[in-house]
Amino acid sequence: MVVAGAITLLLAFVGCYGANNESKLILILFAVLLFVLFVVNMATFIVGVMYRNKANEYTYDSFKDALSRGYIEDQYYEFKEDVKKIENKFSCCGLRDMNQHGMPCLQDSCLCDPNIGEDCKTYQTFGSSCEIYSEPCLYKVSSFLRQKMIAVIALPLIVALIQFCGVCFVWRTQRNTGENVA
Numbered sequence: 001m002v003v004a005g006a007i008t009l010l011l012a013f014v015g016c017y018g019a020n021n022e023s024k025l026i027l028i029l030f031a032v033l034l035f036v037l038f039v040v041n042m043a044t045f046i047v048g049v050m051y052r053n054k055a056n057e058y059t060y061d062s063f064k065d066a067l068s069r070g071y072i073e074d075q076y077y078e079f080k081e082d083v084k085k086i087e088n089k090f091s092c093c094g095l096r097d098m099n100q101h102g103m104p105c106l107q108d109s110c111l112c113d114p115n116i117g118e119d120c121k122t123y124q125t126f127g128s129s130c131e132i133y134s135e136p137c138l139y140k141v142s143s144f145l146r147q148k149m150i151a152v153i154a155l156p157l158i159v160a161l162i163q164f165c166g167v168c169f170v171w172r173t174q175r176n177t178g179e180n181v182a
Helices: 001-022 022-049 056-068 077-090 137-176
Strands: 122-124 128-133
Touching: 001 022, 001 137, 022 137, 056 137, 077 137
Parallel strands: none
Antiparallel strands: 122 128
16 A cells, blocks of 8 residues: 555656646656556456456355364464454354354354344254354355455546546646647
8 A cells, every 4th residue: 555655646746747847748757657557457457357256265265274174162272263353243153154163152252142133043052052143254254255346346447547537638738738848
């Protein structure tokens, strides 16, 4: 983000300098640099469109690789804490299924309260039961990524269109400036 901000600031400075001095050369340089950024944004948009359906596959593979076998409780401390963070953020239980916790009823991050409108299911265990989140985190995270992917795809397109308008305005402006070359 810092690099993108610095490039934008430098590009804006070049454009202002060229417009202030009515320099055709600097305005043309500004238009070319703006067009390069336009091409980069369009490439980002195209890649986003091509890979938007792969988000589910990548999420599934990541969750599968994270816990290929065993229970969450059998893993190292940092892993368990990361799973709890995901479960708390997305109101879910387990990575790919609820049974990845040996006993979901013993996990605070899996317990939910149906009285406040959460989507819960009753989990039966050795003569007792508890209310846990009805979906594993895989589905919740995949849904979250699908929703955010629209913004990730749309933003470069919107910026590219604004940049294209900028190129057109600069091109028109440089045609109306004097013959000052430098």
